[in-house]
Amino acid sequence: MLKVVKVRLYPDVQQQQSLAQAFGSCRWLWNYCLNLTNQTYKETGKGLSGYEVKKIIPQLKKEYEWLSLTYSQCLQQVCLNLGVAFNNFFEKRANYPRFKSKHGKQSIQYPQNVLVADSHLRLPKIGNVSATIHRPIKGKIKTVTVSKNCSNQYFAAILFDDGKDKPISKTEGKAVGIDLGLTHFAVTSDGSKFARPRIFSKHEKNLKIKQQQLSRKQKGSNNCIKARRKVNSVYRKITNCREDFQHKLSRRIVNENQVVIVENLNVKGMMQNHWGAKSIHQVGWGMFCTMLKYKAEMSGKIYLEVDRFFPSSKTCHVCLNQVGSLPLDIRFWTCEHCNTTHDRDVNASINLRDEGLRILNLSAVEGLTSGTGDKACCPDVRRSKGGRKKSTTALSVGQEAHTVPSGQCG
Numbered sequence: 001m002l003k004v005v006k007v008r009l010y011p012d013v014q015q016q017q018s019l020a021q022a023f024g025s026c027r028w029l030w031n032y033c034l035n036l037t038n039q040t041y042k043e044t045g046k047g048l049s050g051y052e053v054k055k056i057i058p059q060l061k062k063e064y065e066w067l068s069l070t071y072s073q074c075l076q077q078v079c080l081n082l083g084v085a086f087n088n089f090f091e092k093r094a095n096y097p098r099f100k101s102k103h104g105k106q107s108i109q110y111p112q113n114v115l116v117a118d119s120h121l122r123l124p125k126i127g128n129v130s131a132t133i134h135r136p137i138k139g140k141i142k143t144v145t146v147s148k149n150c151s152n153q154y155f156a157a158i159l160f161d162d163g164k165d166k167p168i169s170k171t172e173g174k175a176v177g178i179d180l181g182l183t184h185f186a187v188t189s190d191g192s193k194f195a196r197p198r199i200f201s202k203h204e205k206n207l208k209i210k211q212q213q214l215s216r217k218q219k220g221s222n223n224c225i226k227a228r229r230k231v232n233s234v235y236r237k238i239t240n241c242r243e244d245f246q247h248k249l250s251r252r253i254v255n256e257n258q259v260v261i262v263e264n265l266n267v268k269g270m271m272q273n274h275w276g277a278k279s280i281h282q283v284g285w286g287m288f289c290t291m292l293k294y295k296a297e298m299s300g301k302i303y304l305e306v307d308r309f310f311p312s313s314k315t316c317h318v319c320l321n322q323v324g325s326l327p328l329d330i331r332f333w334t335c336e337h338c339n340t341t342h343d344r345d346v347n348a349s350i351n352l353r354d355e356g357l358r359i360l361n362l363s364a365v366e367g368l369t370s371g372t373g374d375k376a377c378c379p380d381v382r383r384s385k386g387g388r389k390k391s392t393t394a395l396s397v398g399q400e401a402h403t404v405p406s407g408q409c410g
Contacts, residue, residue: 050083150232167300173258177353261356
């Protein structure tokens with residue numbers, strides 16, 4: 001089973017210069033090959049594959065001698081990654097490949113010949129780079145991606161195969177439905193409510209001051225670079241706090257449940273509405289669902305998404321009666337058929353759980369999965385038509401400890 005561990009690197013001054021040279025060479029090669037592919041398509045109507053582009057590297061090394069200072073397999077990996085980027089574009093999994101800038105995050109990829117020791121990584125043409133190995137790495141190393149963020153922090157994402165088989169997903173156990181929202185970040189079908197962390201609001205004033213200071217600096221000056229680093233440090237703090245909250249909450253939910261069911265939200269479409277775009281962007285629903293998915297799969301549990309058009313909020317989970325209209329400002333409503341008073345979010349999470357179990361039960365009957373069929377409890381609602389195509393890669397998981405208790409979230 002493939003796993004990823006992301007570790008912090010501490011290169012010295014000379015190693016930082018070597019990494020900067022490698023970052024620049026790989027970035028230049030990416031832009032050169034992308035431009036060559038675009039021109040070839042305009043002239044001939046056909047593009048270039050990653051393997052075809054890789055054949056021009058020896059000729060480029062003769063013309064640009066400074067390319068030889070970078071490890072050859074890193075340059076080859078750039079061409080292969082460009083081919084993968086075009087395949088993802090044509091299969092509608094990503095946007096068209098873009099040119100890379102020297103500003104922002106930088107990265108290179110080592111496909112092999114990287115040695116991981118107790119306190120350092122040995123990188124080809126770089127040497128032994130000090131690292132904090134906080135998790136054991138036992139298995140065959142596949143690739144190592146070295147990156148530098150906007151705050152000049154260096155990291156290495158180590159992809160390795162531990163030799164173990166992927167656990168078989170089973171449905172026996174507790175199932176939970178999760179309704180994601182803005183009033184509360186997540187509301188589960190068992191009544192737990194997790195408050196939305198207002199991380200951006202806590203740092204918004206500081207960010208505004210740093211951005212004002214940056215706007216007064218002369219572009220390209222050293223003071224402008226220093227001010228930009230201060231702005232990046234605030235954004236890094238916001239990102240770290242958000243990911244910490246999401247890692248802890250996703251780990252808690254996966255540990256306590258066997259089946260995790262959420263709604264397939266159209267986050268990109270919801271961002272078009274300026275009324276709540278800022279709040280939706282800050283909560284990070286997409287990344288949270290990604291964490292739930294890969295953690296459930298690695299633990300032998302089931303992650304399921306219910307269609308976004310399923311009327312989870314407007315359907316009474318007791319009698320399955322559906323109301324015609326339910327504005328967002330109505331948080332509690334009473335069913336006219338059975339006179340049951342519902343909390344809007346809790347009712348939606350229960351309906352998501354029931355619909356997900358019904359789909360699993362139907363799949364088990366059709367022989368598509370090995371789940372049990374004794375938990376289908378919502379036979380009158382329509383079957384989900386499926387959600388978005390989403391490829392989840394293995395991500396590095398930080399320290400995942402206790403999260404906010406449900407009783408403290410209101």
